[in-house]
Amino acid sequence: MDIQFTDEQELLRDSLQRLLRNQYDFDTRRKIVATEEGWSRKHWDAFAELGLLAAPFPEDFGGLGAGPLASMIIMQEFGRNLVVEPFFETIVLAGGLIEQAGTSAQREEFLPEIAAGRTIWALAWAEGRSRYDLNHVATVAERQGNEYVLSGAKAAVIGAPWADKLIVSARTSGDPRDRRGVSLFMVDRRSANLHLQSFKTIDGRRAAEITLKGVRVPVSRMLGEEGEGVAILEACRDRAIAALCAEAVGAMTELNSATLEYSKTRKQFGVPLGTFQVLQHRMVDMFIALQESISLTQHLNLTLAENEPGCSKLASGAKSKVGEAARFVGEQAVQLHGGMGMSDELNIGHYFKRIASINIQFGDPTYHLLRYAREN
Amino acid sequence: MELKLSREDAAFRDEVRTFIAENYPQEMRVPNPETDLTKEQSMLWHRILYKKSWIAPLWPKEYGGTGWSITQRFIWEQEASRAGTLPPLAFSVTMVGPVIYTYGSEAQKKKFLPRILSGDDWWCQGYSEPGSGSDLASVRTKAVRDGDHYIVNGHKTWTTLAQHADWTFCLVRTDPLAKAQSGISFLLIDMKSPGVTVRPIITIDGSHEINDVFLENVRVPVENLVGEENKGWTYAKFLLGNERTSMAGIGRSTRYLNRLKKIAKAEMAEDDPSLDEFVKDIARVELDVLALEATELRVVAQMSRGINPGPAASLFKIRGTEIFQRITDLTHRAIGNYGLALREHPASENMFMPGPDYGHTASEKYLNARKLSIYGGSNEIQRNIIAKAVLGL
Numbered sequence: 176m177d178i179q180f181t182d183e184q185e186l187l188r189d190s191l192q193r194l195l196r197n198q199y200d201f202d203t204r205r206k207i208v209a210t211e212e213g214w215s216r217k218h219w220d221a222f223a224e225l226g227l228l229a230a231p232f233p234e235d236f237g238g239l240g241a242g243p244l245a246s247m248i249i250m251q252e253f254g255r256n257l258v259v260e261p262f263f264e265t266i267v268l269a270g271g272l273i274e275q276a277g278t279s280a281q282r283e284e285f286l287p288e289i290a291a292g293r294t295i296w297a298l299a300w301a302e303g304r305s306r307y308d309l310n311h312v313a314t315v316a317e318r319q320g321n322e323y324v325l326s327g328a329k330a331a332v333i334g335a336p337w338a339d340k341l342i343v344s345a346r347t348s349g350d351p352r353d354r355r356g357v358s359l360f361m362v363d364r365r366s367a368n369l370h371l372q373s374f375k376t377i378d379g380r381r382a383a384e385i386t387l388k389g390v391r392v393p394v395s396r397m398l399g400e401e402g403e404g405v406a407i408l409e410a411c412r413d414r415a416i417a418a419l420c421a422e423a424v425g426a427m428t429e430l431n432s433a434t435l436e437y438s439k440t441r442k443q444f445g446v447p448l449g450t451f452q453v454l455q456h457r458m459v460d461m462f463i464a465l466q467e468s469i470s471l472t473q474h475l476n477l478t479l480a481e482n483e484p485g486c487s488k489l490a491s492g493a494k495s496k497v498g499e500a501a502r503f504v505g506e507q508a509v510q511l512h513g514g515m516g517m518s519d520e521l522n523i524g525h526y527f528k529r530i531a532s533i534n535i536q537f538g539d540p541t542y543h544l545l546r547y548a549r550e551n
Numbered sequence: 552m553e554l555k556l557s558r559e560d561a562a563f564r565d566e567v568r569t570f571i572a573e574n575y576p577q578e579m580r581v582p583n584p585e586t587d588l589t590k591e592q593s594m595l596w597h598r599i600l601y602k603k604s605w606i607a608p609l610w611p612k613e614y615g616g617t618g619w620s621i622t623q624r625f626i627w628e629q630e631a632s633r634a635g636t637l638p639p640l641a642f643s644v645t646m647v648g649p650v651i652y653t654y655g656s657e658a659q660k661k662k663f664l665p666r667i668l669s670g671d672d673w674w675c676q677g678y679s680e681p682g683s684g685s686d687l688a689s690v691r692t693k694a695v696r697d698g699d700h701y702i703v704n705g706h707k708t709w710t711t712l713a714q715h716a717d718w719t720f721c722l723v724r725t726d727p728l729a730k731a732q733s734g735i736s737f738l739l740i741d742m743k744s745p746g747v748t749v750r751p752i753i754t755i756d757g758s759h760e761i762n763d764v765f766l767e768n769v770r771v772p773v774e775n776l777v778g779e780e781n782k783g784w785t786y787a788k789f790l791l792g793n794e795r796t797s798m799a800g801i802g803r804s805t806r807y808l809n810r811l812k813k814i815a816k817a818e819m820a821e822d823d824p825s826l827d828e829f830v831k832d833i834a835r836v837e838l839d840v841l842a843l844e845a846t847e848l849r850v851v852a853q854m855s856r857g858i859n860p861g862p863a864a865s866l867f868k869i870r871g872t873e874i875f876q877r878i879t880d881l882t883h884r885a886i887g888n889y890g891l892a893l894r895e896h897p898a899s900e901n902m903f904m905p906g907p908d909y910g911h912t913a914s915e916k917y918l919n920a921r922k923l924s925i926y927g928g929s930n931e932i933q934r935n936i937i938a939k940a941v942l943g944l
Contacts, residue, residue, distance in 0.1 A: 301888045303906070306818065306819065306823070306825070306887045306888070307887065307888075330888055330889070330905065330906070331888040331889060331891050331892070331905060331906075333891065372903050372905065373903070374892050374903055374904060374905055375892070375893060375895060376891050376892060376893065377890070377891055377892065377893040377914050377918075382891060382892070382905075384905045443683075443684060443685050443686035443689070444685070444686045444689075451931075453931055453934075454931070506921065509755075509921050509925075510921070510924055510925060510929075513684045513685070513925055513929070514679065514684055514708070514709045514922075514925060514926070516921070516925065517754045517755055517761075517921060517922045517925065518752055518753070518754065518755070519752075519753040519754055519755050519757070520752075520753070524754075524755035524918075525755075527755065527921075528755065528893075528918070531883075531890070531914075531917075531918075532891060535887070535888060535890050535891050536891075539884055539887070541825055541828050541829075541884070542825055544828075545824045545825065545828070
């Protein structure tokens with residue numbers, strides 16, 4: 176099975192490739208990362224104008240109706256170009272959650288502005304003691320009249336410093352590790368009693384620790400059924416993994432072609448590095464890792480798009496296998512570039528660091544290997 | 552693992568262990584000594600060892616060495632690395648110093664050796680160039696004789712801590728027509744010479760450890776040539792042979808492994824299946840350390856009987872670096888979501904880092920450790936050395 180893209184999907188990919196080639200070279204990316212905010216509203220608006228942010232959503236909500244495969248195409252190109260703008264957090268995570276679990280009023284209110292790029296979102300699910308368990312939530316949400324009052328702390332929320340709005344998981348009932356009793360809330364990032372401690376991430380983006388000390392959220396801002404948040408987040412995680420695998424494939428594609436090119440032009444001992452069999456075989460292994468990752472990523476995204484059973488188990492399998500493949504490719508790309516691979520000026524190290532970040536988000540390869548083994 | 556020690560050697564071990572514990576400066580105990588200390592701070596221990604006359608165990612007694620046996624030297628290395636001390640700068644004490652006392656003139660010995668021992672001179676290694684990494688013999692930095700000076704032009708790269716350096720020992724080409732290795736000279740260059748420019752290279756972990764060094768019409772007195780013109784490659788090879796077993800890095804790996812065990816237990820609940828996987832992964836690398844340590848002890852015992860491991864010593868570099876890379880990888884994985892954070896440089900007190908203290912350097916250590924399989928002779932080159940020189944392939 177090799178995905179045969181529709182004309183519309185090909186157009187999406189081609190126009191995105193052109194846009195990134197013209198407006199998002201590595202030097203531009205470096206400059207964006209070095210700014211105070213660390214991302215570019217100008218480029219975000221260009222993405223919106225191209226219809227990228229709207230692409231995955233149904234037409235009813237201002238989308239292009241291109242479905243989850245649109246996210247796959249976009250994330251792959253973003254991976255190739257090390258794009259830092261929060262498409263994943265805003266469109267895939269928040270947009271996906273609202274589309275999946277929102278009431279029709281919520282969908283009508285929020286999806287069009289997300290699709291138009293007017294609001295930036297981030298998802299705050301992890302906590303200091305949760306590791307990768309979606310259900311491990313100690314942040315509480317207490318019902319008080321027409322509001323919920325949220326108290327607790329969320330960890331390593333990627334994109335929070337950039338966000339206008341957050342989706343926060345908080346416990347409305349049960350013990351901290353119960354699967355039932357977690358609810359999701361749409362929270363204004365600038366709410367009273369909500370504090371961010373920002374930090375730079377390993378891949379040049381921004382994240383924050385979030386403390387909530389009695390943050391008041393209207394009942395109308397609860398997303399999905401009370402207490403059913405974990406099931407909703409699990410479906411979200413499947414979509415997230417499908418997108419992150421696509422991004423990893425994009426990164427691996429660039430790493431492999433850069434390494435191959437370097438091995439053909441870089442000479443030592445009078446011959447190109449690619450002459451040495453040890454390095455040839457290393458690059459063959461990198462080639463194989465990429466091919467398997469492309470296949471598994473396409474398989475996962477198709478399964479997701481067609482709503483097939485077994486999707487969640489497959490998602491964990493893909494996160495684990497593609498994750499380890501990407502780590503191998505990243506490490507070897509650095510190694511095969513020699514001293515240059517260690518330089519921050521070269522793009523190689525930045526792909527490597529993005530892969531390290533992907534391997535942490537929503538669970539590392541070991542976590543997902545065990546989940547794959549246990550899931551039916 | 553412990554060497555079986557004679558009573559004298561056991562007493563020696565106790566003596567050095569106590570000395571280190573009582574004298575290693577507390578202010579040097581920062582998360583990342585290689586990058587978090589100022590130049591002055593990183594010299595504190597060097598000066599203490601110099602006062603004690605323990606600064607150069609490898610050197611002959613006549614030049615300021617300690618006169619210790621091979622076993623005692625090994626004990627010192629072991630205790631110093633187990634205690635996590637920052638070793639005296641290798642470039643000065645282990646590399647250029649021995650070249651000068653072995654091949655240098657009396658004038659050079661008089662001028663440079665005391666200042667290497669005292670730490671008054673900080674040395675950097677002018678070896679690699681953009682076009683000469685693994686193929687070091689292909690260096691192109693030129694030194695042209697002009698009266699009683701050499702005029703040096705070229706570009707050295709990957710120069711560790713050149714930003715602090717007073718002097719550099721440089722491989723330069725003095726005979727462009729000779730076959731690669733035969734046209735190289737070993738030249739000592741004052742970093743304050745006009746025409747020397749140091750430019751930082753920031754590495755993927757964000758730190759400033761290495762540099763480009765540009766040499767533009769630098770005038771170097773002929774007295775700074777070590778040994779004979781065009782014999783520099785011999786001296787360079789001699790220098791590379793000094794590292795031997797310490798490349799195994801057992802002390803450091805052991806410390807980091809013990810830390811990793813604590814971190815894993817703190818991060819993962821007893822009933823977390825990921826903890827079982829970590830326990831297995833940690834046990835595997837612990838066995839790797841044990842096997843390498845046992846090999847190191849076996850080789851040290853042989854060396855004290857006059858048997859030299861020769862090129863097989865490359866295995867210490869290969870395995871030592873792979874082990875440490877694996878440990879930094881596992882440590883980064885152990886801290887879960889907080890592996891997303893990367894400390895900025897230069898590190899400051901005010902900088903916010905999320906999560907428990909023990910994880911704050913995990914990302915940068917994982918990233919920085921990628922250099923270990925690349926520098927000092929890449930692990931691919933080291934394997935070639937064993938294949939050719941040991942296995943005869």
